[in-house]
Amino acid sequence: xxxxxxxxxxxxxxxxxxxxxxxxxxxxxxxxxxxxxxxxxxxxxxxxxxxxxxxxxxxxxxxxxxxxxxxxxxxxxxxxxxxxxxxxxxxxxxxxxxxxxxxxxxxxxxxxxxxxxxxxxxxxxxxxxxxxxxxxxxxxxxxxxxxxxxxxxxxxxxxxxxxxxxxxxxxxxxxxxxxxxxxxxxxxxxxxxxxxxxxxxxxxxxxxxxxxxxxxxxxxxxxxxxxxxxxxxxxxxxxxxxxxxxxxxxxxxxxxxxxxxxxxxxxxxxxxxxxxxxxxxxxxxxxxxxxxxxxxxxxxxxxxxxxxxxxxxxxxxxxxxxxxxxxxxxxxxxxxxxxxxxxxxxxxxxxxxxxxxxxxxxxxxxxxxxxxxxxxxxxxxxxxxxxxxxxxxxxxxxxxxxxxxxxxxxxxxxxxxxxxxxxxxxxxxxxxxxxxxxxxxxxxxxxxxxxxxxxxxxxxxxxxxxxxxxxxxxxxxxxxxxxxxxxxxxxxxxxxxxxxxxxxxxxxxxxxxxxxxxxxxxxxxxxxxxxxxxxxxxxxxxxxxxxxxxxxxxxxxxxxxxxxxxxxxxxxxxxxxxxxxxxxxxxxxxxxxxxxxxxxxxxxxxxxxxxxxxxxxxxxxxxxxxxxxxxxxxxxxxxxxxxxxxxxx
Amino acid sequence: xxxxxxxxxxxxxxxxxxxxxxxxxxxxxxxxxxxxxxxxxxxxxxxxxxxxxxxxxxxxxxxxxxxxxxxxxxxxxxxxxxxxxxxxxxxxxxxxxxxxxxxxxxxxxxxxxxxxxxxxxxxxxxxxxxxxxxxxxxxxxxxxxxxxxxxxxxxxxxxxxxxxxxxxxxxxxxxxxxxxxxxxxxxxxxxxxxxxxxxxxxxxxxxxxxxxxxxxxxxxxxxxxxxxxxxxxxxxxxxxxxxxxxxxxxxxxxxxxxxxx
Numbered sequence: 001x002x003x004x005x006x007x008x009x010x011x012x013x014x015x016x017x018x019x020x021x022x023x024x025x026x027x028x029x030x031x032x033x034x035x036x037x038x039x040x041x042x043x044x045x046x047x048x049x050x051x052x053x054x055x056x057x058x059x060x061x062x063x064x065x066x067x068x069x070x071x072x073x074x075x076x077x078x079x080x081x082x083x084x085x086x087x088x089x090x091x092x093x094x095x096x097x098x099x100x101x102x103x104x105x106x107x108x109x110x111x112x113x114x115x116x117x118x119x120x121x122x123x124x125x126x127x128x129x130x131x132x133x134x135x136x137x138x139x140x141x142x143x144x145x146x147x148x149x150x151x152x153x154x155x156x157x158x159x160x161x162x163x164x165x166x167x168x169x170x171x172x173x174x175x176x177x178x179x180x181x182x183x184x185x186x187x188x189x190x191x192x193x194x195x196x197x198x199x200x201x202x203x204x205x206x207x208x209x210x211x212x213x214x215x216x217x218x219x220x221x222x223x224x225x226x227x228x229x230x231x232x233x234x235x236x237x238x239x240x241x242x243x244x245x246x247x248x249x250x251x252x253x254x255x256x257x258x259x260x261x262x263x264x265x266x267x268x269x270x271x272x273x274x275x276x277x278x279x280x281x282x283x284x285x286x287x288x289x290x291x292x293x294x295x296x297x298x299x300x301x302x303x304x305x306x307x308x309x310x311x312x313x314x315x316x317x318x319x320x321x322x323x324x325x326x327x328x329x330x331x332x333x334x335x336x337x338x339x340x341x342x343x344x345x346x347x348x349x350x351x352x353x354x355x356x357x358x359x360x361x362x363x364x365x366x367x368x369x370x371x372x373x374x375x376x377x378x379x380x381x382x383x384x385x386x387x388x389x390x391x392x393x394x395x396x397x398x399x400x401x402x403x404x405x406x407x408x409x410x411x412x413x414x415x416x417x418x419x420x421x422x423x424x425x426x427x428x429x430x431x432x433x434x435x436x437x438x439x440x441x442x443x444x445x446x447x448x449x450x451x452x453x454x455x456x457x458x459x460x461x462x463x464x465x466x467x468x469x470x471x472x473x474x475x476x477x478x479x480x481x482x483x484x485x486x487x488x489x490x491x492x493x494x495x496x497x498x499x500x501x502x503x504x505x506x507x508x509x510x511x512x513x514x515x516x517x518x519x520x521x522x523x524x525x526x527x528x529x530x531x532x533x534x535x536x537x538x539x540x541x542x543x544x545x546x547x548x549x550x551x552x553x554x555x556x557x558x559x560x561x562x563x564x565x566x567x568x569x570x571x572x573x574x575x576x577x578x579x580x581x582x583x584x585x586x587x588x589x590x591x592x593x594x595x596x597x598x599x600x601x602x603x604x605x606x607x608x609x610x611x612x613x614x615x616x617x618x619x620x621x622x623x624x625x626x627x628x629x630x631x632x633x634x635x636x637x638x639x640x641x642x643x644x645x646x647x648x649x
Numbered sequence: 650x651x652x653x654x655x656x657x658x659x660x661x662x663x664x665x666x667x668x669x670x671x672x673x674x675x676x677x678x679x680x681x682x683x684x685x686x687x688x689x690x691x692x693x694x695x696x697x698x699x700x701x702x703x704x705x706x707x708x709x710x711x712x713x714x715x716x717x718x719x720x721x722x723x724x725x726x727x728x729x730x731x732x733x734x735x736x737x738x739x740x741x742x743x744x745x746x747x748x749x750x751x752x753x754x755x756x757x758x759x760x761x762x763x764x765x766x767x768x769x770x771x772x773x774x775x776x777x778x779x780x781x782x783x784x785x786x787x788x789x790x791x792x793x794x795x796x797x798x799x800x801x802x803x804x805x806x807x808x809x810x811x812x813x814x815x816x817x818x819x820x821x822x823x824x825x826x827x828x829x830x831x832x833x834x835x836x837x838x839x840x841x842x843x844x845x846x847x848x849x850x851x852x853x854x855x856x857x858x859x860x861x862x863x864x865x866x867x868x869x870x871x872x873x874x875x876x877x878x879x880x881x882x883x884x885x886x887x888x889x890x891x892x893x894x895x896x897x898x899x900x901x902x903x904x905x906x907x908x909x910x
Contacts (some may be wrong), residue, residue: 029789032799140794141852261799624844 003214006181006206007043008081009247015041018224018251027071027258027266035076036309037251040074043157047078049170050160054109054133054151055558061105061189065089065098065121066113068230068243068256071137071153075111076244080187081178087189087201088234090587091117092162092580093627097587099124101191106130106433111153113142117479118150125149183207189432190237190384193586201432202237202384204246211386212426213245215408219392220274220354226252227351228274231263236588237384242276245387269350275355279362280589282377284517285347286366287493291521303393307335307370315340315372320396340373349375356380356392359588361483363491364400370397379403381462385448386410387426389461402461412462418453419468453481470593478565480508482593485566488553493518496569497578499591500568501604501606506571509607511600512546513578534632537573542638546573550639568605569639572614575632581621612636655683655876658717659828659860660705665714667700674700675711676884680826687854688862689875691895693904696881698864699741702830705862706738707731719827733761735827739817739834741864747806751816754805755791758823759784784894791819795849811842818849822859831863835870843870850874871898880904 014023019038026033035043053079056062064086066072066539079086087105091113098120098302108130112118118136122145126129136142136151140149158161164170177550186208191199217223230243241273252274257266264285267275292415293304324332344350355377362379370377376395381403382388391412393404401419406412408565410424423446430438442448453471454464465471466481474480485508497513514537522545523529554567571609578584583595597604599618606614617631661681667674675697682688683898690698703709705716707726717720718734725849737758744753763770763784769777792798795815800808814834821829834850835843845872853859865871871878873893880895882904888895895901 028787029786029793030798140856142858259796260800262801263801265799623841 003183003207003210005183006080006178007183007187007245007248008077008178008181010210011037011041011044011077011081012175012178014248014251021224021251022249022253023247024070025270026075026251027254027256027262027269030258032062032255032269035070038059040077043071044074044077044081044138045174046157046160046164047074047153048081048160048174048566049163050077050156050158051084051109052082052157052637053159053163056084056109060084060108061087063087063089063102063105063107063110063121064234065110065117066091066234066236067260068138068232068239069113070111070256072111072234073230073244073254073256075135075153076188077248080270083177083181085186087191088240089191090193090233090235092233093587094581094621095120095123095258099127101201102131103127104199105189105191105201108132109135111135112137114138114446117592118142118145122149125587139360144583158225178430181206183210186429186431187238190240191233192384193588193590200434203432204237204387204426205429206584207386207604208426208428209241209367210249210411212389212407212424213241213249215425216241216389216392217246217250219394219408222246222250222252222274222354224251226250226274226353227255227270227272228276229255229257229263229270229272229348230261231257232276232278233587237388238276238382243389257334265349268346269348271345271348271351272355273351275349275352276592277355277357278359278589279357279366280360282357282362282366282370286369287515287518289343289347290493291517294521294525305340308369309337309342311372312368314587315374316368318399319374319376320398321373322366333387336374344373344375352364352376354378358382358403360590361487362400363487365491367400380407381464383448383450384423385428386424387428389426390420390422390424390450393461397459397461398462399459402457402459402463404462406459406462412456413459414445414455417468418455418465418471420450420464421447422450422454423447437579466504473502474502474565475506476565479563479567481563484563485510485557485568486591488556489549492549495549497585497591499578499593499596501597501607502566505608508566509604510550510568510571511596511603512547512573513572514542514573516577528604533577534630537575538635541633543573543635546571547637547639554639571639572607572634573634575616576618576620576630579620581623582619606634606636612638622644655686657684658682659684660716660718662701662705663715663717665701665704665711665716667697667704667711669708673884675704675881676866676878676882677714678884678886679714680879680889681887682860682862683877684860685848685854685858686860686876687874688860689871689892690862690864690876690881691866691868691871692881695883697884698881699832700884701881702738702832702862703866705731705828706830710818719766729761732824735816735824736848737821737824737826737828737832739814739821739832741832741836743810743813743817745805745820748804749799749818750802751800751805751808752788752792752802754816755823756784758820759788771891784862787825787909788823791822794822794852795819796845811838814838814842814846815849818846822853822857826859828860828862831861833838833864833866835867843867847874872892 014037020036020377022034023037023040024035037550049529062084074084110121135153136154182204186203188204189201191201232239247254255270257263310331313325314324314332317324324378352375358380378393380392381390389407391404391408391554410422427448451468452464453466453468466483470482472480480502482500485500489495489498496515499511502508552567557567558564580587602616603614613633613635615633617629619627619629621627659682663679665678666676692698704711707728710725713874765777835846854861878892878895880901886902888898
């Protein structure tokens with residue numbers, strides 16, 4: 001297949017080929033505004049020329065900090081078109097976390113969404129000798145700032161336009177500059193979220209993104225007619241590929257929501273055809289549906305229950321194209337008319353052709369629920385280092401426990417110790433200024449260690465068990481896969497987060513975080529009165545409920561020979577929600593085990609003693625950076641009988 | 650008294666007294682509000698703060714004294730006249746239309762600015778439609794400003810308290826007032842909500858140049874936001890000046906902490 005050398009080339013191609021097709025939408029002041037490919041190309045050109053006027057040179061690193069807004073997406077193309085490198089960053093990171101990336105990448109310019117981001121960067125300006133200027137999208141609150149240091153994106157585009165007015169040759173030169181880009185050039189630097197240690201700058205080339213994007217589009221037959229909604233962090237490789245790489249190569253439309261809070265309503269208005277969401281989103285949506293149905297009238301509830309049961313039996317078979325009796329098809333069609341259709345409309349999924357979930361394991365029940373409604377939800381497995389795609393589930397070959405077969409052009413193998421390795425055209429160039437890490441991740445012949453333990457099942461599908469280095473051993477020799485256990489518990493809607501302990505211990509214990517939405521609703525229904533999160537978390541009836549869940553999981557675990565020894569014997573419900581601002585989770589909401597081990601040492605020690613409660617005082621950081629403490633006495637519950645004992649004896 | 654940066658007097662109250670039967674709510678109070686400033690009115694419970702606001706926006710009529718707003722002196726004025734002349738307010742206990750959506754509530758703040766009559770509005774054609782579009786745009790800007798886009802279409806009665814307060818501020822903003830009276834805008838809010846609200850008040854003052862008079866009990870907020878503070882106690886003015894001056898005034902400390910009589 002003939003590919004173009006760089007992503008800006010695709011922008012130019014789209015501006016010619018799909019000039020009048022809508023490339024981007026953004027809801028602003030309650031109205032969806034749209035830009036065609038031709039106008040996007042125009043905006044990008046002005047932006048690029050303006051950046052040049054500001055002094056951006058080829059090879060410069062330009063940070064992009066903010067939410068999914070058209071101008072920030074254009075900035076990717078603008079920066080790339082003049083040979084500079086965009087470095088998107090997580091906008092919810094605090095200044096201290098940002099400074100590392102800004103400094104490590106040697107960022108010369110930063111494009112910020114608003115005052116909040118400008119403030120953060122300015123607060124660490126002293127530590128950033130390379131930083132020349134900040135650009136901003138939203139001017140609110142920035143009027144009294146030192147205008148030598150900051151400039152509005154609009155002004156930059158104006159500069160570009162003026163340059164063009166002075167010398168119309170600039171446009172030709174801009175195109176010529178793009179033509180000089182080579183497919184193996186560095187295209188973007190994406191910093192990993194740093195589940196372990198410092199973030200690393202993953203360098204991806206134009207070819208990495210182009211070939212992976214084209215392959216992914218072909219795999220799911222995505223073309224210029226797709227619509228997708230961009231709401232995941234710009235710094236995350238998934239968004240970069242779904243909302244930028246794949247959109248440019250296929251020419252499809254990307255819609256930017258009004259704000260993160262309005263995403264559900266915005267999605268409903270747009271009705272995307274291609275949609276990605278982490279399992280968390282699907283879980284939350286299902287919780288909302290369940291809660292809403294509990295409040296619905298009896299007739300509606302009966303109808304819902306009846307047709308959801310029908311969907312459960314036949315929905316997936318119909319979606320997979322398996323043979324289904326005519327009568328059942330008819331029954332399902334009526335259900336579609338009465339329940340599934342309106343429900344999908346509510347969820348903004350009426351037109352979804354392909355939906356993906358990845359990043360974490362999704363609960364089988366949740367996964368099947370969406371599929372049974374006729375939504376083609378699939379799983380994929382990917383990494384920043386692979387430009388996302390390693391494996392994905394082909395249509396019709398869906399299993400909640402697997403992550404699918406290798407994506408096009410991807411080779412897969414399993415190491416002796418169970419670690420998954422892959423080789424593909426999407427494999428990254430290396431970590432920025434970190435040859436040591438590059439060498440330990442990527443072999444000279446291009447294989448990359450994923451760090452995940454897994455195996456390929458008899459149908460050729462990959463199954464992931466856990467992070468390779470997280471899989472521990474219990475003292476009696478049994479395997480301890482923490483995430484595997486945690487995920488099983490997290491599938492209960494009332495449990496938001498779990499941290500399991502057991503490596504080099506006699507038995508497994510766990511911290512539980514309750515899901516406030518689900519549990520408060522449950523509490524309301526059970527006449528439980530509480531004043532705060534802390535009080536609710538410590539309620540004996542909540543403990544009873546969680547205990548029931550754990551018992552179920554224990555039975556489940558005990559039935560699998562590989563993990564039979566890892567049943568949970570003692571647990572506690574944490575007095576506060578684990579939070580990325582406190583360093584307990586990464587920005588992608590993954591548990592930071594080492595940090596939690598240190599922070600909550602007294603609680604862990606108590607779990608492995610015979611105490612039935614433990615006092616703990618925790619420092620918390622508020623959104624503005626100030627800190628306070630939460631004091632609590634956390635109850636500890638022991639499960640009377642664990643199936644483990646039976647298995648071990 | 651420092652009025653640095655503020656030169657134009659927007660409102661002044663001169664020797665205002667108000668009593669209900671035998672109860673003297675306000676006794677001989679005089680103070681002024683400069684254009685563009687944030688003016689705080691503080692004092693212990695029952696000091697007459699809300700009564701003062703009610704006098705300013707014409708809800709109560711003082712027995713003695715006059716109010717001068719934008720150079721016009723008046724003794725009796727109806728609240729709607731005050732509203733039309735550019736005074737908007739929010740209430741201590743949220744007073745929204747609970748069954749209506751956020752959007753409609755804020756839109757109702759525009760009704761004074763709507764010129765087309767009832768019939769036009771009902772027909773919803775031509776000029777009336779254009780007028781509504783124009784007002785809707787302004788309302789959307791307020792929604793964007795207050796970051797309440799996600800509750801645009803929700804009935805306000807179901808919203809949490811902090812958000813209701815924000816919607817109420819939005820409705821007052823919709824009047825594009827010259828002077829905005831806020832009666833305990835942060836009452837009952839948690840720290841985060843208070844910070845958000847403070848942010849909105851500052852931006853409203855600096856970006857839109859709206860003059861603000863607010864009653865607030867959270868001294869941290871008052872000291873951070875206000876340019877000048879007037880302190881009332883038992884219906885009398887006991888201090889008036891910059892936050893720093895107020896904090897060190899012995900009379901204020903006595904009023905708040907109490908002294909042995």
